Amino acid sequence: MHLHLELVAPEIVIAALAIATLSLDLIIPKNQRAFIPYLSILGLGGALVISIMQIGNWGMALNKAFASDPLTAFVRIASIGLILLVILASLRSSTSVGREGEYYGLLLFSLLGALVMAASADLITLYLGLELSALPAYVLVAFQKHRLKSGEAALKYFLIGLFASLMLVYGMSLVFGFTGEIEFKAIAKHLKEGQDALILAIFLLLGGFGFKITAFPFHFWAPDAYDGASAPIAAYLAAILKLAAFAAVLRVFLWALPAVQADWKIWFAVLAYVTMTAGNLMALPQKNIKRLLAYSSISQAGYALIGLGTTTQLAFGYMLFFIFTYMIGTVGAFLVVAACSTRREADEIDDYKGLAQRNPLLALSMLIFLLSLIGIPPLAGFMGKLFLFGAAIEGGKLGLALAGGINTVISMGYYVRIMKVIYLDKPKEPTFPRIPASLRWGVYLAAFATIAVGIFYGPFLDLSRQAGRLF
Amino acid sequence: MKLPLLSMITFAPVLGILVISLIPRGKDMLIRRVATIFSALPFVFIVYVFTQFDFGAKKMQFIERIPWIKQVGIFYYMGIDGISIALLFVTGLLSIMAMLASWEIKERVKEYFTLMLFLETGMLGVFVALDYILFYIFWEITLVPMYFLIGIWGGPRREYAAIKFFIYTLLGSVLMLLAILALYFQADINSFSITQLWKAGRTFALAVQIPIFLGFYAGFAVKIPVFPFHTWLPDAHVEAPTAVSVLLAGVLLKLGGYGFFRIAMPSFPAAFERFVPWLVVLALINIIYGAYVAMAQRDLKKLVAYSSISHMGYILLGLVALNEAGLDGSMFQMVSHGLTTGMLFLLVGIIYSRTHTRLISELGGMQGKVPMLAGALAFDSMASLGLPGLSGFIGEFLVLVGVIMAAHLHPVFAVLAALNIVLTAGYLLWMIQRVSLGKIGEKLKSITDLSGFELAYLIPLIVLILLFGLYPTLLLNIFDVSVKNILTIMGG
Numbered sequence: 001m002h003l004h005l006e007l008v009a010p011e012i013v014i015a016a017l018a019i020a021t022l023s024l025d026l027i028i029p030k031n032q033r034a035f036i037p038y039l040s041i042l043g044l045g046g047a048l049v050i051s052i053m054q055i056g057n058w059g060m061a062l063n064k065a066f067a068s069d070p071l072t073a074f075v076r077i078a079s080i081g082l083i084l085l086v087i088l089a090s091l092r093s094s095t096s097v098g099r100e101g102e103y104y105g106l107l108l109f110s111l112l113g114a115l116v117m118a119a120s121a122d123l124i125t126l127y128l129g130l131e132l133s134a135l136p137a138y139v140l141v142a143f144q145k146h147r148l149k150s151g152e153a154a155l156k157y158f159l160i161g162l163f164a165s166l167m168l169v170y171g172m173s174l175v176f177g178f179t180g181e182i183e184f185k186a187i188a189k190h191l192k193e194g195q196d197a198l199i200l201a202i203f204l205l206l207g208g209f210g211f212k213i214t215a216f217p218f219h220f221w222a223p224d225a226y227d228g229a230s231a232p233i234a235a236y237l238a239a240i241l242k243l244a245a246f247a248a249v250l251r252v253f254l255w256a257l258p259a260v261q262a263d264w265k266i267w268f269a270v271l272a273y274v275t276m277t278a279g280n281l282m283a284l285p286q287k288n289i290k291r292l293l294a295y296s297s298i299s300q301a302g303y304a305l306i307g308l309g310t311t312t313q314l315a316f317g318y319m320l321f322f323i324f325t326y327m328i329g330t331v332g333a334f335l336v337v338a339a340c341s342t343r344r345e346a347d348e349i350d351d352y353k354g355l356a357q358r359n360p361l362l363a364l365s366m367l368i369f370l371l372s373l374i375g376i377p378p379l380a381g382f383m384g385k386l387f388l389f390g391a392a393i394e395g396g397k398l399g400l401a402l403a404g405g406i407n408t409v410i411s412m413g414y415y416v417r418i419m420k421v422i423y424l425d426k427p428k429e430p431t432f433p434r435i436p437a438s439l440r441w442g443v444y445l446a447a448f449a450t451i452a453v454g455i456f457y458g459p460f461l462d463l464s465r466q467a468g469r470l471f
Numbered sequence: 472m473k474l475p476l477l478s479m480i481t482f483a484p485v486l487g488i489l490v491i492s493l494i495p496r497g498k499d500m501l502i503r504r505v506a507t508i509f510s511a512l513p514f515v516f517i518v519y520v521f522t523q524f525d526f527g528a529k530k531m532q533f534i535e536r537i538p539w540i541k542q543v544g545i546f547y548y549m550g551i552d553g554i555s556i557a558l559l560f561v562t563g564l565l566s567i568m569a570m571l572a573s574w575e576i577k578e579r580v581k582e583y584f585t586l587m588l589f590l591e592t593g594m595l596g597v598f599v600a601l602d603y604i605l606f607y608i609f610w611e612i613t614l615v616p617m618y619f620l621i622g623i624w625g626g627p628r629r630e631y632a633a634i635k636f637f638i639y640t641l642l643g644s645v646l647m648l649l650a651i652l653a654l655y656f657q658a659d660i661n662s663f664s665i666t667q668l669w670k671a672g673r674t675f676a677l678a679v680q681i682p683i684f685l686g687f688y689a690g691f692a693v694k695i696p697v698f699p700f701h702t703w704l705p706d707a708h709v710e711a712p713t714a715v716s717v718l719l720a721g722v723l724l725k726l727g728g729y730g731f732f733r734i735a736m737p738s739f740p741a742a743f744e745r746f747v748p749w750l751v752v753l754a755l756i757n758i759i760y761g762a763y764v765a766m767a768q769r770d771l772k773k774l775v776a777y778s779s780i781s782h783m784g785y786i787l788l789g790l791v792a793l794n795e796a797g798l799d800g801s802m803f804q805m806v807s808h809g810l811t812t813g814m815l816f817l818l819v820g821i822i823y824s825r826t827h828t829r830l831i832s833e834l835g836g837m838q839g840k841v842p843m844l845a846g847a848l849a850f851d852s853m854a855s856l857g858l859p860g861l862s863g864f865i866g867e868f869l870v871l872v873g874v875i876m877a878a879h880l881h882p883v884f885a886v887l888a889a890l891n892i893v894l895t896a897g898y899l900l901w902m903i904q905r906v907s908l909g910k911i912g913e914k915l916k917s918i919t920d921l922s923g924f925e926l927a928y929l930i931p932l933i934v935l936i937l938l939f940g941l942y943p944t945l946l947l948n949i950f951d952v953s954v955k956n957i958l959t960i961m962g963g
Binding site: 424 | 540541542543579582604607612614615622630634637638641642645648649652653656
């Protein structure tokens with residue numbers, strides 16, 4: 001047995017933290033649980049530091065089930081960094097107060113699952129991670145018990161998620177049946193071209209992962225789930241779970257199934273075309289900001305798929321970097337949504353009328369996130385798109401790059417509409433309710449990160465390029 | 472240690488934004504003053520750079536080059552030649568005028584001046600950036616303040632005009648971005664340096680040059696704007712507040728022309744030459760169509776907007792002549808058009824703020840009521856229609872000489888462009904006749920003449936228009952060497 005536990009240190013910390021958080025819920029009386037999230041922040045901060053320190057210390061752990069490589073490090077740093085913002089936004093929110101143990105415990109377990117899924121080197125670990133990330137997420141969506149929408153959304157999300165899992169399990173079992181191996185790289189050695197039934201396995205895997213990364217036509221649960229969940233949880237689903245799913249796709253398709261690349265490569269390109277276009281077109285008429293951001297995140301997943309459709313190492317690396325920049329913008333935007341709904345639910349775009357006059361800093365932050373999501377320089381989202389489209393051109397996929405460019409212009413239609421409502425329209429009421437300081441600073445921190453990553457993106461770019469070279 | 476003068480020029484307005492953000496809302500007068508001072512700082516630095524600039528050198532000067540993202544060859548790379556410095560001069564000058572003309576803004580003053588300063592940084596940055604990524608950043612960040620400046624402080628149809636402006640320019644710049652990326656990967660020298668990629672672009676096969684050139688063309692043609700991408704311009708101009716119109720016509724349109732000089736021509740000479748027949752026709756459509764449409768306008772501001780389209784056509788026409796006279800003419804026209812049209816928009820803004828109308832039919836008889844205002848309008852119209860002795864004449868004349876001298880262009884193009892001067896005179900003089908002469912219009916009852924404050928920002932423009940018209944060598948010497956250099960580079 002080669003455990004190499006030191007390579008799994010961040011995951012161990014998070015697992016311990018999750019168990020501790022959940023157990024504290026049993027011992028500590030209800031009115032004294034407010035410290036729990038701070039404990040999580042502290043622990044996650046530690047995990048983040050360990051993750052950064054471990055860069056360069058690569059290897060296989062847990063008896064070759066867990067890969068500690070640049071991709072793992074990239075997912076760790078991006079996910080832990082952003083979940084800290086999600087936690088900041090959840091502090092003192094009516095959703096979590098009084099139930100801190102459950103809320104943060106579930107969030108941490110789900111994060112653990114996402115990290116394991118992204119680092120998995122065999123089918124079993126992958127599936128374990130996937131389920132561990134998904135099951136707490138279903139509960140988190142349902143967490144706002146008083147909201148009817150919340151339960152409905154959770155049920156939809158659960159049933160569809162279950163369906164996706166089944167597709168994945170079936171696909172994996174076929175792959176296992178053909179090769180007798182569960183380890184990705186071992187599967188690749190035994191896999192031969194021309195096995196017709198493998199096509200079925202590929203389609204099942206594509207479909208299953210399609211749900212997880214909200215590729216069209218597997219996207220339809222996302223608007224309901226994001227709308228039903230509280231805004232911080234929606235941010236979590238849209239950002240962290242998506243990144244983990246993309247990482248898992250890389251591992252499964254590039255490590256296990258490279259021999260049949262010809263069979264699946266084209267489908268990623270097709271998914272990229274339809275997902276970005278459909279996401280953008282469906283976002284245009286939205287009236288609810290969470291649903292709009294959901295469709296925006298679908299279209300952004302479409303851009304990310306350009307990386308898989310191009311299928312070069314450079315494109316994989318830049319795809320990861322793009323997803324990271326998208327995550328900052330989307331988490332930031334959802335945090336603003338959380339801030340605007342602290343007193344009462346105000347998720348209609350009309351509720352944002354004149355926000356610039358009611359709360360200038362919040363409005364400015366939202367502006368930065370939206371501009372970053374469009375891809376206006378020098379914000380993070382621009383750099384993401386720049387390198388991703390560049391990789392597509394480098395890989396000879398001019399069509400994908402052009403489609404990405406044209407979709408960027410289409411997407412402007414709805415992003416600018418929010419900007420218009422915030423800055424150009426007259427406010428309905430002159431004042432803005434007080435929002436918790438932690439949430440406010442979470443928003444500012446995200447806005448700062450959007451600008452900072454847009455200018456000092458070198459280290460992230462390096463790590464993502466290293467990750468891309470693994471495949 | 473040498474001062475990073477170009478960075479100081481570019482980012483002085485950003486410093487102003489930081490200072491303004493510290494001033495509490497409501498202290499409007501203080502905000503106006505601070506914004507104006509910081510908007511003037513770049514001009515002060517530009518004048519200093521002028522004194523140190525070597526006008527005989529071909530090379531880029533005042534270079535600042537710091538690695539930014541080394542892995543992919545992105546540098547913080549700035550530098551200027553004669554072409555950039557001439558346009559920097561116009562930008563710096565018009566920014567001050569625009570700031571002063573903005574003092575009449577009463578609503579959301581803090582946001583307004585913040586956006587104006589931000590816009591100034593973007594415009595200045597485009598002219599000094601020599602790295603494609605840096606160039607693109609500055610190119611794009613002009614969009615956002617423009618959108619809000621038109622959308623918040625504009626006229627009745629401001630939202631439509633603002634979004635139309637945004638969509639058109641974003642489409643153009645996205646295509647340009649793809650072209651930049653294609654150029655980068657095709658050249659494969661791990662560099663985004665504009666000057667280094669000149670050499671690389673020229674070596675591409677024509678079939679490769681053409682699509683990349685077209686990508687850049689989309690970005691530049693929308694800005695100029697070349698027919699049929701021009702429809703955003705009249706809308707944006709009519710709805711924009713005065714100061715924004717001044718910068719839009721005076722500087723932002725020049726970004727397109729500058730792009731041809733800096734990027735499209737030296738990087739892809741073969742592709743450019745291939746498209747000369749198309750470009751010459753498009754330039755003439757701009758010139759003649761713009762003039763005819765201007766003639767039919769009843770709104771003073773729309774008239775000036777369409778006259779801009781017509782005048783910008785000369786810039787493109789000078790470029791396709793592909794000789795020294797033509798390119799010099801283009802550059803001259805860029806500077807001159809910045810001054811004359813900038814001033815026309817200032818005057819229209821002054822008239823509108825006093826009469827609350829821009830309809831030509833509601834004005835009339837200004838000559839008797841407000842002689843200075845009418846005089847300035849007449850003077851500027853003369854400069855714009857190309858009266859010898861004023862700056863507009865030299866640019867158009869050089870362009871025509873360039874076209875006649877160009878062996879690859881039929882002289883009939885020059886004749887058509889020259890005949891258009893009659894049309895220009897037609898709509899401008901007719902406008903003067905209706906606005907300044909005749910019966911005193913209904914809305915002019917309480918009109919007052921130019922104030923000392925307004926004269927203060929108009930007189931420098933009048934002086935420069937006269938100066939460049941009477942002594943064109945002064946301006947030509949600034950960019951002539953660089954223009955020749957571009958031609959040498961294009962020749963291989």
